[in-house]
Amino acid sequence: MNMLKKCRRQRWKIGIIIVFAPLLSAQEKMxxxxxxxxxxxxxxxxxxxxxxxxxxxxxxxxxxxxxxxLPQIEATAQYMKYIDLPTQLIPGEAFGAPAGTLLEANFGLPHNANYGISVSQLIFSGxxxxxxxxxxxxxxxxxxxxxxxxxxxxxxxxxxxxxxxxxxxxxxxxxxxxxxxxxxxxxxxxxxxxxxxxxxxxxxxxxxxxxxxxxxxxxxxxxxxxxxxxxxxxxxxxxxxxxxxxxxxxxxxxxxxxxxxxxxxxxxxxxxxxxxxxxxxxxxxxxxxxxxxxLPSFAAFAQTSQNAMRLEFNIFDGAEKWYPTTLVGVEMTWPIFxxxxxxxxxxxxxxxxxxxxxxxxxxxxxxxxxxxxxxxxxxxxxxxxxxxxxxxxxxxxxxxxxxxxxxxxxxxxxxxxxxxxxxxxxxxxxxxxxxxxxxxxxxxxxxxxxx
The missing domain is CATH 1.20.1600.10 (Outer membrane efflux proteins (OEP))
Incomplete structure (x- = not known):
C-alpha cells in the first residue's frame, strides 16, 4: 500500500514537470x-x-x-588607573633638608577619569x-x-x-x-x-x-x-x-x-x-x-571636559566632585618650508x-x-x-x-x-x-x- 502511494506521488511530480517544463524552457530563451x-x-x-x-x-x-x-564634533571619554604614581624630585632645601638633597614626591591620585566634547570649524583653506x-x-x-x-x-x-x-x-x-x-x-x-x-x-x-x-x-x-x-x-x-x-x-x-x-x-x-x-x-x-x-589655513575650535581624580574607584558616585575645563581658540597653519x-x-x-x-x-x-x-x-x-x-x-x-x-x-x-x-x-x-x-x-x- 505504501509502495502504491509512493508511485502515485512520483507520477504526480513527473506530471508537473512534464506540464511546466516547456514553460521553464520558454522563459530561458531571449x-x-x-x-x-x-x-x-x-x-x-x-x-x-x-x-x-x-x-x-x-x-x-x-x-x-x-x-x-563642515563642523567637526568629537566626544571622548577616558579612565586611567595608576599602578605606580609618577614620582618627581624636588630640592630638599625648601623643606629644611640639607643643601643638595633631593626629596621624592608622588603627585596625583590613582584613579583618574575624564570626558569631554570638542568642536572645530574650518574657516579658510585654499x-x-x-x-x-x-x-x-x-x-x-x-x-x-x-x-x-x-x-x-x-x-x-x-x-x-x-x-x-x-x-x-x-x-x-x-x-x-x-x-x-x-x-x-x-x-x-x-x-x-x-x-x-x-x-x-x-x-x-x-x-x-x-x-x-x-x-x-x-x-x-x-x-x-x-x-x-x-x-x-x-x-x-x-x-x-x-x-x-x-x-x-x-x-x-x-x-x-x-x-x-x-x-x-x-x-x-x-x-x-x-x-x-x-x-x-x-x-x-x-x-x-x-x-x-x-597659503595659510585657519580653523576655530572649542572644547569642554569634566575631570575626576579619586583615591578609590568611585567615579560613578554622584556625590563626588568633577572639575570642568573649557576653552575656545583659533588656529593658523602656515607651511613655511x-x-x-x-x-x-x-x-x-x-x-x-x-x-x-x-x-x-x-x-x-x-x-x-x-x-x-x-x-x-x-x-x-x-x-x-x-x-x-x-x-x-x-x-x-x-x-x-x-x-x-x-x-x-x-x-x-x-x-x-x-x-x-x-x-x-x-x-x-x-x-x-x-x-x-x-x-x-x-x-x-x-x-x-x-x-
Whole structure:
C-alpha cells in the first residue's frame, strides 16, 4: 500500500514537470532585435554597471570633500588607573633638608577619569576650496566616462550582431547551395549508372559537397562562439538561449547613407573630446591646488571636559566632585618650508597640465581624421556593396545557366564546378561588403553621437 502511494506521488511530480517544463524552457530563451539587444546591454552589461558605480563613488567622494569643511564634533571619554604614581624630585632645601638633597614626591591620585566634547570649524583653506571644485568636475568626468562606455557597448553589440547575421546568412546560402548540389549529384550519379557521364564528374561533385559540408560546419561553430560573445556583452548567462529575430535583409533596409553623410560633425559635442577637456580641467585644478598650498589655513575650535581624580574607584558616585575645563581658540597653519617639495610638486602639476593640453590638441586632429576616414569608409563600403551585389547576381545567373547546360551535355563538369565556386565566392564577397557597410555606418554613428 505504501509502495502504491509512493508511485502515485512520483507520477504526480513527473506530471508537473512534464506540464511546466516547456514553460521553464520558454522563459530561458531571449530574442532580440539589434536595438533591443543594445538597450538590454545598457542595463545589464558588466562594464556599464561598473561605470555607473564609478558615478556613485564620485558622488560620495564629492560629499566626503564637502564634509571636511563642515563642523567637526568629537566626544571622548577616558579612565586611567595608576599602578605606580609618577614620582618627581624636588630640592630638599625648601623643606629644611640639607643643601643638595633631593626629596621624592608622588603627585596625583590613582584613579583618574575624564570626558569631554570638542568642536572645530574650518574657516579658510585654499586646498579645500579647490578640492570642492575638483570633486564636482570629477563627478562630471565619471558621467562622461559612463556615457563613453555606453557608446562602446552599443558599438560592440552591433558589431557582434552583424557578425552573427552575416554568418547565419552565409550558412543559409551554403546550405541551399549544398542541397542543390546534392540534388545535382544524385542526378549525375544516376546518369553515370546509365553511362551518360564519366565517373570523374560524379567525384568532382562529391569533392564540392565535402567542401560545402566543412564550410557549413565551420560556420556553425562561428555562430555558436559569436552568440556566446553576445551573451557576455549582454550580461546574460551562457546557459540562457539567445536568438536574434532579425536577418541581414532587415538591416539592409535600414541603411541610409545620405542622411548620415549630411550630418555635421561637431567636435565640441563628441564624448571622447569632452572627456579630454574635463581631464584638462582637473589637471589645471591640480596646479591651482599646489599653488594655494603655500597659503595659510585657519580653523576655530572649542572644547569642554569634566575631570575626576579619586583615591578609590568611585567615579560613578554622584556625590563626588568633577572639575570642568573649557576653552575656545583659533588656529593658523602656515607651511613655511618643506625642503622644496611643494615647489617641485607644482612644477610637476604644470608639466602634467601641459601634457593634458597636448593630448587634447592631438585628439582634435585625431577625431577629425577619424570622422573623415569613417565618412569616406562608409562611401567606399557602399560603393563596394553595390558592385558586389551586381557581381553576385551575375555569378548566380551564370551558375544556373551552366547547370542547365551541363545536364544537356553542353558544358563539362569542370565548367559547372568552376561557375559554382565563382558563385560561392561572389556570395562571400557580397556578405563581406554588407558587413563592411553596416560596420562603417556603426562607426560613423558613434562619432556623431553627442548625447
Amino acid at each position: 530574442e532580440f532585435s539589434i536595438q533591443d539587444a543594445q538597450n538590454y546591454a545598457i542595463e545589464h552589461n558588466y562594464d556599464i554597471k561598473n561605470a555607473r558605480l564609478s558615478i556613485k563613488v564620485a558622488d560620495k567622494q564629492r560629499w566626503e570633500v564637502t564634509a571636511a569643511g 586646498s579645500y576650496l579647490v578640492g570642492l571644485r575638483a570633486s564636482t568636475i570629477y563627478q562630471q568626468l565619471s558621467k562622461l566616462s559612463a556615457h563613453s562606455t555606453e557608446q562602446n557597448v552599443r558599438e560592440t553589440i552591433a558589431q557582434t550582431c552583424y557578425l552573427i547575421l552575416t554568418a547565419e546568412e552565409n550558412r543559409r546560402v551554403l546550405q541551399q547551395s549544398y542541397e542543390n548540389l546534392q540534388k545535382t549529384h544524385t542526378e549525375i550519379s544516376a546518369m553515370f549508372k546509365e553511362g551518360f557521364v564519366e565517373e570523374t564528374d560524379v567525384k568532382q561533385l562529391r569533392i564540392s559537397l565535402s567542401g560545402l559540408e566543412n564550410s557549413i560546419f565551420t560556420l556553425d561553430r562561428q555562430v555558436e562562439i559569436s552568440y556566446q560573445l553576445l551573451k557576455m556583452q549582454l550580461g546574460v548567462d551562457f546557459q540562457t538561449e539567445v536568438a536574434l529575430n532579425e536577418n541581414l535583409t532587415d538591416q539592409l533596409k535600414k541603411i541610409n547613407i545620405e542622411s548620415r553623410l549630411d550630418r555635421e560633425f561637431v567636435l565640441a559635442e563628441n564624448v571622447s573630446f569632452r572627456l579630454l577637456k574635463t581631464q584638462e580641467k582637473l589637471a589645471d585644478l591640480n596646479v591651482k591646488n599646489e599653488m594655494v598650498s603655500f 618643506s625642503g622644496g617639495a611643494k615647489v617641485f610638486r607644482m612644477q610637476k602639476a604644470k608639466a602634467e597640465l601641459q601634457q593634458a593640453e597636448l593630448s587634447r590638441k592631438q585628439a582634435e586632429q585625431g577625431l577629425q581624421l577619424s570622422y573623415n576616414q569613417a565618412r569616406l569608409g562608409l562611401q567606399s563600403a557602399h560603393k563596394k556593396f553595390s558592385n558586389t551585389q551586381e557581381s553576385r547576381n551575375l555569378a548566380k545567373d551564370i551558375y544556373e545557366i551552366n547547370l542547365i547546360k551541363y545536364k544537356e551535355g553542353i558544358v563539362s563538369s569542370l565548367d559547372l564546378i568552376q561557375s559554382h565556386n565563382q558563385y560561392l565566392q561572389s556570395e562571400s564577397e557580397y556578405l563581406n561588403a554588407v558587413s563592411e557597410v553596416l560596420n562603417a555606418q556603426n562607426t560613423l554613428d558613434k562619432l556623431l553621437d553627442s548625447e
